[in-house]
Structures are given as C-alpha cells and as structure tokens.
Amino acid sequence: MSMTCWETVQAxxxxxxxxxxxxxxxxxxxxxxxxTLIGSGLIWNLYFGVLALTFGFFLANAIALARNARNxxxxxxxxxxVFVFRGSPxxxxxxxxxxxxxxxxxxxIDILGIHLNTSWTTRAWAGALxxxxxxxxxxxxxxxxxxxxxxPKGDLxxxxxxxxxxxxKFIRIEWPTMLRLGWPAYTNxxxxxxxxxxxxxxxxxxxxxxKGDALYYANYFADKTFNPFIPYPIxxxxxxxxxxxxxxxxxxxxxxxxxxxxxxxxxxxxLRPQLIR
Amino acid sequence: MFxxxxxxxxxEGLTWAACYLTSAKHVDFYWSFLTVLLLLAIxxxxxxxxxxMGATVARSHVxxxxxxxxxxxxxxxxxxxxxxxLFFVIALDQGLEYIKNLFVCDGGAWPWQGxxxxxxxxxxxxxxxxxxxxxxxxxxxxxxxxxxxVFGAFVANVIYGAMNAxxxxxxxxxxxxxxxxxxxxxxxxxxxxxxxxxxxxGNLWMIxxxxxxxxxxxxxxxxxxxxxxxxxxxxxxxxxxxxxWRLWYFxxxxxxxxxxxxxxxxxxxxxxRKLSHGQATAxxxxxxxxxx
Numbered sequence: 250m251s252m253t254c255w256e257t258v259q260a261x262x263x264x265x266x267x268x269x270x271x272x273x274x275x276x277x278x279x280x281x282x283x284x285t286l287i288g289s290g291l292i293w294n295l296y297f298g299v300l301a302l303t304f305g306f307f308l309a310n311a312i313a314l315a316r317n318a319r320n321x322x323x324x325x326x327x328x329x330x331v332f333v334f335r336g337s338p339x340x341x342x343x344x345x346x347x348x349x350x351x352x353x354x355x356x357x358i359d360i361l362g363i364h365l366n367t368s369w370t371t372r373a374w375a376g377a378l379x380x381x382x383x384x385x386x387x388x389x390x391x392x393x394x395x396x397x398x399x400x401p402k403g404d405l406x407x408x409x410x411x412x413x414x415x416x417x418k419f420i421r422i423e424w425p426t427m428l429r430l431g432w433p434a435y436t437n438x439x440x441x442x443x444x445x446x447x448x449x450x451x452x453x454x455x456x457x458x459x460k461g462d463a464l465y466y467a468n469y470f471a472d473k474t475f476n477p478f479i480p481y482p483i484x485x486x487x488x489x490x491x492x493x494x495x496x497x498x499x500x501x502x503x504x505x506x507x508x509x510x511x512x513x514x515x516x517x518x519x520l521r522p523q524l525i526r
Numbered sequence: 527m528f529x530x531x532x533x534x535x536x537x538e539g540l541t542w543a544a545c546y547l548t549s550a551k552h553v554d555f556y557w558s559f560l561t562v563l564l565l566l567a568i569x570x571x572x573x574x575x576x577x578x579m580g581a582t583v584a585r586s587h588v589x590x591x592x593x594x595x596x597x598x599x600x601x602x603x604x605x606x607x608x609x610x611x612l613f614f615v616i617a618l619d620q621g622l623e624y625i626k627n628l629f630v631c632d633g634g635a636w637p638w639q640g641x642x643x644x645x646x647x648x649x650x651x652x653x654x655x656x657x658x659x660x661x662x663x664x665x666x667x668x669x670x671x672x673x674x675x676v677f678g679a680f681v682a683n684v685i686y687g688a689m690n691a692x693x694x695x696x697x698x699x700x701x702x703x704x705x706x707x708x709x710x711x712x713x714x715x716x717x718x719x720x721x722x723x724x725x726x727x728g729n730l731w732m733i734x735x736x737x738x739x740x741x742x743x744x745x746x747x748x749x750x751x752x753x754x755x756x757x758x759x760x761x762x763x764x765x766x767x768x769x770x771w772r773l774w775y776f777x778x779x780x781x782x783x784x785x786x787x788x789x790x791x792x793x794x795x796x797x798x799r800k801l802s803h804g805q806a807t808a809x810x811x812x813x814x815x816x817x818x
Contacts (some may be wrong), residue, residue, distance in 0.1 A: 332788075333784065336788060338735075338737070341739055444607065475643040484606075488605050
C-alpha cells in the first residue's frame with residue numbers, strides 16, 4: 250500500500266493533534282512522510298511558543314517593575330523568582346514541575362465548595378506550558394529590568410520638566426523606552442524560547458497516543474530508520490524557517506518602537522546565542 | 527556499607543536515613559556529580575579551542591577558509607541545539623563505525639541498508655563484548671565531542687566579535703612598528719581581545735552548566751538518570767522501601783545548579799575586574815580612577 254504525497258499530507262498533516270491516521274508509519278518511510286509528520290509536530294512548538302511568550306510578556310513587565318521597587322517585600326520575591334528560573338536548567342525545571350504536578354491529589358481539590366479537577370495539569374499542554382511561561386517571564390524580566398535601568402537620565406529629567414510624574418511619566422516615557430531598549434534582546438529571547446519548546450517531550454512529560462512535537466517525530470524516525478541524516482535536517486529546516494518568521498515579526502515591532510528616531514541611531518536586532526536554559 | 531546497615535528493615539529514624547543515603551546506589555549518584563564536573567572540565571577548554579580556531583579561520587583572508595569558519599559559526603544559529611545533540615551522537619557513532627568498517631570488514635559494504643545500519647560485528651564501536659564501563663565511557667566521549675562542536679560554534683561567534691572589537695588604531699600602530707601580520711595577531715590582538723570576549727564567554731559558561739543535564743538524553747548515567755532511578759517509589763521488595771520521592775531528588779538537583787551558577791557568577795565578576803586592569807575601556811578607566 251503506497252500513498253501519494255498528497256494522501257500522506259491528508260493522513261498525517263494534523264496527526265500531532267489527533268486528527269487523521271491513527272497508526273504512525275511503520276515501514277517504507279518516505280521523505281514525504283517525514284516532512285509531513287515533523288511539520289505536523291511543529292503545531293505543538295508553535296502552541297507552546299506563542300502562548301508562553303504572550304502570557305510571559307505581561308508577567309515579565311510586572312516582575313521587571315517589582316525588581317525596580319524600593320520596598321524589599323516586593324523586590325525580594327521578584328529577585329528570587331528571576332534567580333531560580335535563570336539559574337537552573339529548563340530541563341530540570343520540567344522534571345521538577347512534572348513530579349510536583351503528579352503529586353496533586355488525583356481526585357481533584359475542593360476549594361470553597363468548588364471541585365477542581367487536577368489530572369489535566371500533568372499533561373504537556375498545561376504543565377509544560379506553565380513552566381515555559383514562568384521561564385520566559387524570568388528571562389524577559391531580566392532583559393526589561395536591564396532596559397529600565399539604562400533609560401537615559403536626560404529623558405527622565407525632560408519628562409519631569411514637562412510636568413510628567415508618577416504613572417503618567419511611566420506609561421508615556423519609561424515603559425515605551427524600556428521596550429525600545431530591551432527589544433533586540435527580547436527578540437533573541439523569543440527565538441530561543443521557540444527552540445526550548447523542543448525539550449518538552451524529552452523531559453518527563455509523556456506524549457499521549459504519540460501526539461508530540463516536531464523533534465518527537467524526528468526522533469521517532471531516527472530511531473526507526475537508524476538514519477539521523479534525514480529527519481534531523483528536516484526539523485532544522487523547519488526551525489530556521491520559524492526563526493526567520495519570528496525575526497521578521499519582532500523586527501516590524503522594533504521598527505515601530507524606533508519610528509521617532511533618526512535612522513542612524515535606531516537599535517538593530519542582532520542574533521545572540523542563548524543556548525539551552 | 528556500615529555494620530548497622532546490614533538489615534535496613536530493622537532500623538529506623540536517623541540511622542535509617544544515614545544508611546539510606548550511603549547505600550551503594552547513592553554513592554554512584556554522588557559520583558555522577560563528578561561526571562558532570564568532568565564533562566565541564568573537558569568541554570570548556572575543548573570548546574574554547576574549537577571556538578578560537580573557528581574565529582581565526584573565519585577571519586582568514588583566504589575566501590574558502592573564511593566561508594568555512596563563518597558557516598561553522600552560523601551553523602548553530604536558527605536551529606535548536608538539542609537537535610544537534612541528538613543528531614551528532616548518532617551521526618558520530620555511525621561515522622566512526624562506517625570508517626572502521628572500511629578497514630576491518632570484508633568488502634566494506636555501504637552500511638545504510640533499508641531500515642538498518644549494518645556493519646560487521648568487528649566494526650562495532652565499542653565491540654559488543656566490551657565491558658559496560660567501555661560502553662559508558664564511549665557514550666561520555668561522544669557527548670564531550672558533541673558539546674565541544676556545538677559550544678565551539680558559540681564560542682567562535684563571541685571571539686570573532688571580540689577580535690573585531692579591538693580598536694583598529696592598536697593594530698595599525700603595531701603595523702607601523704613593523705610587526706608582521708602573525709606578530710600583530712599574537713602580540714596585540716589576542717591579548718587585548720579577552721576583555722571584550724569575557725562577558726560573552728561568561729554567559730556561555732553559565733549556559734554550558736545549564737546544558738549538562740542533557741547528558742541524560744545522550745544515554746550517559748548522569749545525575750538526572752540517578753535522580754529518577756533513586757527517587758522512584760520502591761516496594762517492600764527493595765532494601766529501602768519508600769514512596770515516590772523524585773520531587774525531592776529533583777529539588778536537590780535544582781539547588782545544586784543554583785549554587786553552581788551563583789558561584790560562577792561571582793567568579794566571572796571578579797575575573798572581569800582583573801582583566802579590565804590597564805585596558806582602554808570604561809571598566810579599566812573606573813579601576814584607574816578608584817586607585818588614584
């Protein structure tokens with residue numbers, strides 16, 4: 250039984266989210282199958298990356314501000330949060346989170362008469378997303394905190410001279426400048442967060458019914474065919490594409506943030522390595 | 527290990543805990559921390575060497591060489607590093623066996639046959655009859671080479687940037703004194719480059735520390751392996767039965783890494799201060815003013 254490539258795409262294109270053929274190919278592997286299934290797994294990388302970055306952005310802003318607070322009751326917890334998530338490997342954080350979530354009572358928890366089901370928290374879509382969300386928030390908070398510290402003194406004095414104080418000064422001057430200064434580094438963070446999503450299914454969170462991410466399927470093919478030279482370059486290809494798209498989108502935002510500056514003083518986005526966390 | 531621990535079922539409390547924590551398996555666990563340190567001790571200089579070579583080659587005036595260096599630097603960008611880890615370990619293993627197969631097997635057939643990678647038994651690395659120690663050591667060696675290749679590219683990127691950051695005037699002055707290109711490189715460029723490379727290298731060192739749990743993925747019995755083994759719940763059939771303690775073991779690993787990265791951070795700050803002495807940078811200027 251051999252399928253045309255289009256049939257393969259129809260059968261496996263959405264396999265990673267449980268739509269289409271139930272059984273993964275077992276023999277006669279074609280390049281088309283590998284491209285399709287690995288591409289299908291990329292849905293999960295996108296899911297983790299986009300959601301973690303979106304939610305993480307807000308938490309990161311809050312933590313960056315908390316780190317800047319004078320009150321140690323607010324500053325200290327924020328500093329510890331950043332220290333714990335930046336100082337330890339993401340891989341260990343995944344394992345730890347999984348083991349912690351498994352320990353939640355299986356029957357659920359009753360809070361104020363409301364019954365909360367807990368079994369879903371050990372699933373990758375929830376548990377791993379939580380870890381990635383907190384992790385990216387910590388890294389981004391460090392970036393934004395650094396940017397907040399490096400706002401030119403003159404800008405702040407000028408704002409005060411215009412009569413801007415407190416919240417108004419923050420929302421009109423400090424916050425936009427912080428974003429502008431931190432954006433190139435934040436772009437790197439976004440790229441490498443997408444890379445980090447490939448760790449999810451190798452770190453304790455099981456893939457149910459063989460529904461996994463791009464690297465999960467690449468690993469499946471490499472194990473089955475004993476040939477790493479096809480599936481891994483395919484994932485690499487997909488990720489280079491993803492990196493280009495992320496760079497483009499963040500570049501547009503960067504242009505928007507820098508639009509008021511003369512062309513030669515705008516900050517450019519440079520790729521800087523941020524390997525495994 | 528100790529007399530009192532002969533019958534674990536009969537003891538309890540602190541004695542039990544002491545016996546439990548000194549069981550043979552736990553001693554293996556403690557040794558595996560040394561595996562991590564050993565990996566760092568070998569990989570860091572190896573990656574530094576690879577990176578230095580990569581950066582020097584990328585700066586070469588010969589176009590093919592310079593392209594080669596730049597490709598190496600760009601190789602690890604845009605692609606998740608874990609893919610390189612999974613890829614290189616198999617690829618290196620198969621590459622070695624393929625080359626050995628050309629020499630020791632009759633005919634030296636193409637080994638990628640359908641769904642199998644087949645070489646004659648004599649070409650296996652290590653040989654199937656070798657002891658478990660050699661299999662572990664071989665796995666560890668593959669991991670070291672893989673780490674060195676991947677991190678070498680990151681180091682090359684940092685050093686390449688640092689070499690370009692050394693002020694042109696310094697190099698031109700050296701040339702004006704009649705130094706050859708090699709002399710300028712050795713006497714002026716390399717000694718001055720480090721202060722520019724240090725922030726990037728320090729960052730990479732922290733990342734390297736945090737990459738060490740990936741040894742587990744490469745099949746080495748490292749701290750993650752033992753944490754899962756020892757922490758898993760043990761029935762009465764075991765000497766020391768207990769529930770699922772994996773959370774506590776991973777918490778231990780977390781603390782280990784936090785302490786390790788914190789100490790490194792302090793060390794890097796000190797080193798930066800030291801290297802900034804007498805340099806034409808803001809840091810060097812600040813030190814000069816403080817001393818005066």
